Amino acid sequence: MEFRDVIRKRRMVRNYGPEPVPDEALDRIVDAGLTAPSAGNSQGLGFVIVTDQATRRAIAVIAEEEEYVACGFDPWISRAPAHIVITVSEQVYRDRYREPDKLGPDGEEIEWPVPYWWVDSGAALMAVLLAVVDEGLAAGFLGVHSVPRLGSLLGIPSHHTPIGVVTVGYPMADRRSGSLARGKKPRETVIHHERWAG
């Protein structure tokens, strides 16, 4: 699909048909995530692809899917035929930036005014979400604050933090997030030229 169409079509979809997602499509989607930039080429990300029904149901249980359903949403978490969990390890980044070529003049680690492990995980998330659209599929996202115990469920090492679950499937009509009613901020308050204005 054309890049512009992928960008234009991408949105969070919270309902899916029952057809499974081909393994090759999941591989291409995760491979797109792997092309995201990585500070210092640290490569501190991890991906867990879940298609097993019992595991997806367990994720839906810890996400309290029944509360979504009580609010009028579809059971979009258990219904999604595939889940992709993205994880990131701060430790891998810190270890990388303690290597000789990354230390400051006095042998000190940089101060990390921005924690680039989270930024890189977001870049990978976006690549995954866009690649999903390119496959003719749709994705939702469940932040990890909604899924406590996800790490222990999937055996994720303690130094990796899951950032959340990307739900993947063939799109069906869905109920949109209530947050969309907030509308879009005016473009001129977000995009500035030469210098921040206002």
Place this chain on the structure above:
Amino acid sequence: MEFRDVIRKRRMVRNYGPEPVPDEALDRIVDAGLTAPSAGNSQGLGFVIVTDQATRRAIAVIAEEEEYVACGFDPWISRAPAHIVITVSEQVYRDRYREPDKLGPDGEEIEWPVPYWWVDSGAALMAVLLAVVDEGLAAGFLGVHSVPRLGSLLGIPSHHTPIGVVTVGYPMADRRSGSLARGKKPRETVIHHERWAG
């Protein structure tokens, strides 16, 4: 351009030709960044597009571009005809998650096990980097730890943190980052099926 080609071609490029980047291309690139997901539709990001030569040179000075040049790199920061600074405000996210529909059962704010403002900024960064490739251009990235005083130079409000500078231009032959010599981690150590393995 096809999405798969955009993903395949994207890499950090650190040298550019002198041709300016059309304003419409910069607009499309930043608009792609604006399509990134935003937790709770908080919309806490900002973008500053810089094309003014004196400002780009000032950014190159605070980035100590001369040290890159001393290491054999091109003067890629001052040479890039456009800079896009991406910023994010934690405060905007926290204010959003103190609105009634986002509070917990006892009226408390969520605990933010993952700081989604950084994740969202990374998602926008990836969309920008990919949109640059779709325009036939190339981009580099300068982390904000390399550009102290960027916020004051551009008048960015103190509650917005710049995550860095995306340098944009027409690609020229460049020296690659030394970090690439680290190679790629084996795919099976990064991508797991059903459960984290190893």
